[in-house]
Amino acid sequence: AQKITQTQPGMFVQEKEAVTLDCTYDTSDPSYGLFWYKQPSSGEMIFLIYQGSYDQQNATEGRYSLNFQKARKSANLVISASQLGDSAMYFCAMREDTSISSGSARQLTFGSGTQLTVLP
């Protein structure tokens, strides 16, 4: 089973409007972290926002917010007031913590991404 699912391969949004990018995850670990990254056409991976599984509040970073619904296992990214520069691929990722020890990976598992295009 996929651990991270992003069901929207492509999304379009009008400039200045808000957009929600969907992410669902699958884990049996009680402790985990969820991340969103942006990858513009230039190719670099840019960290946007982080949500811990025990965090009571939804994470926010400027125009980015993470709509965390634990019971539904969803961690949707909301971008408010879209800008042309927001056009990029967006990846959701998860880190599972239960198995963490001194030698374990702390690795991220990524979804397949959503290509967002902001229209002028």
Place this chain on the structure above:
Amino acid sequence: DAGITQSPRHKVTETGTPVTLRCHQTENHRYMYWYRQDPGHGLRLIHYSYGVKDTDKGEVSDGYSVSRSKTEDFLLTLESATSSQTSVYFCATNQPGTDTQYFGPGTRLTVL
């Protein structure tokens, strides 16, 4: 910004040749990772390191080896490159605390 550089940034090589990619970090982070990115797959973990000389396999480790002789350097080696290893390779380190991973600029490798 975790001060991560990768070299080379682009490489074209032929099937069967050995290839080494280098990742260098300036933040003295303990954990380092190598991922590959292919269309439709997001990023997948190849190998990781949790300290000098301490490495382990990730999800897609076949055909790759790694070494870490210094905290700041993590090398990825393709012993005998194949066309299926044509990909973009990213190095990453962990920020202590939230364990947020920060990525290097990537290396685009083409195996002909």
